[in-house]
Amino acid sequence: MAAKTLTIDGRLISAAEDQTVLQAAKDAGIQIPTLCHLEGLSDIGACRLCVVEVAGSNKLLPACVTRIAEGMQVRTDTERLRHYRRMVLELLFAERNHVCAVCVANGHCELQALALALGMDHVRFEYRFPKYSVDITHHSFGIDHNRCILCTRCVRVCWYIEGAGTKNVAGRGAECRIITDLNQSWGTSETCTSCGKCVQACPTGALFKRGSAVAEMERDRTRLEFIVNAREKKQWIV
Amino acid sequence: MARWIKIDPVTRIEGHAKISLLLDDSGQVADARFHVTEFRGFEKFCEGRPFAEMPGITPRVCGICPVSHLLASAKACDQILAVDIPVAAEKLRRMMNLGQIIQSHALSFFHLSAPDFLLGWDTPPERRNVFGLMAANPDLARAGIRLRQFGQEIIEHLGGRKIHPAWAVPGGVRAGLPETGRDAIRAKLPEALATTRTAIALFKQVLKSHEQETQVFGNFPSLFLGLIAPDDTWEHYDGKLRFVDGGGNVIADQIDPARYKEFIGEAVEPASYLKSPYYRSLGYPAGLYRVGPLARLNISKRMGTPLADEELRHFKSLGWGAVTSSFLYHYARLIEILASIERIDHMLDDPDLRSTRLRSDAGINRLSGVGVSEAPRGTLFHDYQVDPDGIITGVNLIIATGHNNLAMNRTIAQIARHYIQGNTIPEPMLNRVEAGIRCYDPCLSCSTHADGHLALQITLLDHRGQVIDEVVR
Ligand code: SF4
Numbered sequence: 001m002a003a004k005t006l007t008i009d010g011r012l013i014s015a016a017e018d019q020t021v022l023q024a025a026k027d028a029g030i031q032i033p034t035l036c037h038l039e040g041l042s043d044i045g046a047c048r049l050c051v052v053e054v055a056g057s058n059k060l061l062p063a064c065v066t067r068i069a070e071g072m073q074v075r076t077d078t079e080r081l082r083h084y085r086r087m088v089l090e091l092l093f094a095e096r097n098h099v100c101a102v103c104v105a106n107g108h109c110e111l112q113a114l115a116l117a118l119g120m121d122h123v124r125f126e127y128r129f130p131k132y133s134v135d136i137t138h139h140s141f142g143i144d145h146n147r148c149i150l151c152t153r154c155v156r157v158c159w160y161i162e163g164a165g166t167k168n169v170a171g172r173g174a175e176c177r178i179i180t181d182l183n184q185s186w187g188t189s190e191t192c193t194s195c196g197k198c199v200q201a202c203p204t205g206a207l208f209k210r211g212s213a214v215a216e217m218e219r220d221r222t223r224l225e226f227i228v229n230a231r232e233k234k235q236w237i238v
Numbered sequence: 239m240a241r242w243i244k245i246d247p248v249t250r251i252e253g254h255a256k257i258s259l260l261l262d263d264s265g266q267v268a269d270a271r272f273h274v275t276e277f278r279g280f281e282k283f284c285e286g287r288p289f290a291e292m293p294g295i296t297p298r299v300c301g302i303c304p305v306s307h308l309l310a311s312a313k314a315c316d317q318i319l320a321v322d323i324p325v326a327a328e329k330l331r332r333m334m335n336l337g338q339i340i341q342s343h344a345l346s347f348f349h350l351s352a353p354d355f356l357l358g359w360d361t362p363p364e365r366r367n368v369f370g371l372m373a374a375n376p377d378l379a380r381a382g383i384r385l386r387q388f389g390q391e392i393i394e395h396l397g398g399r400k401i402h403p404a405w406a407v408p409g410g411v412r413a414g415l416p417e418t419g420r421d422a423i424r425a426k427l428p429e430a431l432a433t434t435r436t437a438i439a440l441f442k443q444v445l446k447s448h449e450q451e452t453q454v455f456g457n458f459p460s461l462f463l464g465l466i467a468p469d470d471t472w473e474h475y476d477g478k479l480r481f482v483d484g485g486g487n488v489i490a491d492q493i494d495p496a497r498y499k500e501f502i503g504e505a506v507e508p509a510s511y512l513k514s515p516y517y518r519s520l521g522y523p524a525g526l527y528r529v530g531p532l533a534r535l536n537i538s539k540r541m542g543t544p545l546a547d548e549e550l551r552h553f554k555s556l557g558w559g560a561v562t563s564s565f566l567y568h569y570a571r572l573i574e575i576l577a578s579i580e581r582i583d584h585m586l587d588d589p590d591l592r593s594t595r596l597r598s599d600a601g602i603n604r605l606s607g608v609g610v611s612e613a614p615r616g617t618l619f620h621d622y623q624v625d626p627d628g629i630i631t632g633v634n635l636i637i638a639t640g641h642n643n644l645a646m647n648r649t650i651a652q653i654a655r656h657y658i659q660g661n662t663i664p665e666p667m668l669n670r671v672e673a674g675i676r677c678y679d680p681c682l683s684c685s686t687h688a689d690g691h692l693a694l695q696i697t698l699l700d701h702r703g704q705v706i707d708e709v710v711r
């Protein structure tokens with residue numbers, strides 16, 4: 001496969017032509033914050049945390065779904081980017097009920113970790129305080145919509161890795177939410193294989209093992225990568 | 239004309255409160271009310287949460303005694319799982335509760351109350367606090383602060399942090415006591431013991447010079463409630479409920495805590511967010527009872543450890559049947575610290591503590607659970623209802639300070655009657671009322687699940703309900 005050269009944050013980099021800016025940066029050891037991206041899953045560019053500046057474009061581009069191009073000049077860490085990334089996080093926090101102190105994922109949450117890393121010390125938007133339910137009708141897992149950021153990792157992992165197609169998205173705008181099958185309680189699902197991949201994939205405390213107490217939801221994301229590598233590359237490397 | 243007098247610094251109680259005193263037409267104090275004016279609504283917003291989160295959510299009621307809520311909540315959850323928790327888990331939970339009793343009682347005694355009786359009532363308020371104590375008796379103040387720290391460190395060694403450890407979980411605890419923690423606790427035991435014994439000796443001196451306070455600060459017969467071990471020994475984590483009367487007679491015993499509603503009624507008063515619980519068969523407000531250190535000692539025949547038992551004998555000699563003066567809450571608190579230190583000392587070498595079986599696993603086996611433990615301030619009830627999936631559908635919390643609500647009103651009235659003649663609130667009266675309340679070490683953030691500034695406001699009303707004087711701190 002042909003290689004292309006580009007600069008990221010002033011560094012000259014050569015990468016395979018079908019790579020995304022996110023992959024190329026990662027290979028070069030440059031970290032770009034992400035939230036809806038998960039290794040092993042296809043990207044959808046939903047969260048906009050990975051936005052980068054590309055010379056010649058006024059728009060900010062999501063690194064996870066932007067292909068590299070010859071001579072591309074990318075900046076991943078400017079004041080403008082930090083400003084928008086913080087704003088994205090603030091909007092996520094304002095949108096639902098994220099109460100870290102009493103959350104099952106406290107200390108193991110990607111949203112919380114990003115807020116810390118990107119210096120989100122307060123939220124300038126009014127909180128919506130929506131009233132969402134918690135579904136713990138499944139014998140092993142639960143979903144708390146209050147903590148969902150609609151990254152759809154669970155949906156993608158369910159459709160494309162497990163192949164069950166249990167998790168789906170319903171509704172639009174503020175009404176948008178993750179549903180099980182035909183919008184029924186999880187415990188009544190006929191397609192769910194109880195594999196738990198969605199729980200492993202979730203970046204927040206929205207999906208959890210039933211019975212988890214505060215701060216108990218630790219996840220092992222490498223398991224998903226392992227499955228994908230095993231299936232696609234026939235590599236069984238732990 | 240109402241007169242406002244502002245006094246700084248703020249008083250030494252946990253929370254925001256207001257006191258009204260009602261005078262009859264002859265200018266005598268007719269009644270007193272302790273109002274708590276804030277509201278937080280934990281019972282409401284916990285509805286809809288998975289029950290396993292409750293031991294994480296409810297300790298947020300309070301930063302002073304989060305461990306009490308943690309334990310009562312975990313116990314209520316154990317009931318929902320319908321399991322016996324592993325032996326080690328129970329012992330470790332007990333140890334954490336003892337640490338909590340030490341730290342909270344040390345705070346109450348050394349930081350909040352000792353300045354009153356060690357520095358004297360007439361010391362100006364700006365010096366009648368822990369800093370004043372530091373200046374007057376630096377060794378004692380430092381020792382007191384270190385004693386509190388010791389209690390907090392026990393909590394930290396077990397739960398990983400001093401405040402709000404998410405450690406007790408439905409069915410047990412999350413982690414054991416590491417060897418380093420055990421050694422650190424052992425190393426500090428002698429100092430903690432010495433400090434406590436010094437404080438006890440000191441308080442006995444205080445008692446001699448404070449006969450009037452002992453007579454006036456909430457000295458009346460009442461019922462006392464607490465948890466008791468099957469053999470009449472002092473209990474703080476489990477056991478059954480016992481009520482004794484002012485003569486020390488057991489009037490209800492071995493009550494399964496889950497049946498508390500049959501024995502305790504809860505009256506709601508319009509002027510306060512603090513509920514007023516009472517003993518049902520005597521009705522409201524005659525069923526006034528007290529909880530906390532004084533009550534626990536009154537219902538117990540022994541503390542279960544040698545030094546504390548010796549003190550208990552002396553304590554019991556201060557009353558006929560039961561010790562009825564709330565001023566002696568302070569003494570009871572010190573005896574409980576002593577007992578806690580002795581018990582921890584005995585526990586440290588228990589091989590059970592090294593077990594790695596710390597958590598029982600089960601599903602939802604009951605749709606309700608009542609968890610009761612002794613918080614430093616008294617018996618704490620967590621009562622949950624869940625749906626078949628374990629989603630909380632109802633919560634009732636009865637908090638130690640709440641139990642004491644009626645007794646605090648009675649105490650204020652008694653003190654006011656003694657010190658108020660005429661239409662103004664004299665300064666010594668203000669000090670004494672505060673100190674009277676402080677005997678109970680009330681925690682208002684807990685009891686109304688309220689928070690806010692530490693402040694006290696006293697209003698004097700004439701028989702028509704007109705404000706004649708008002709003091710705000
Ligand atoms: S449940 Fe978790 S994984 Fe699924 S969309 Fe919400 S936050 Fe993402």
Ligand code: FES
Nearest residue numbers: 036045047048064
């Ligand atoms: S990670 Fe690229 S848009 Fe979410």
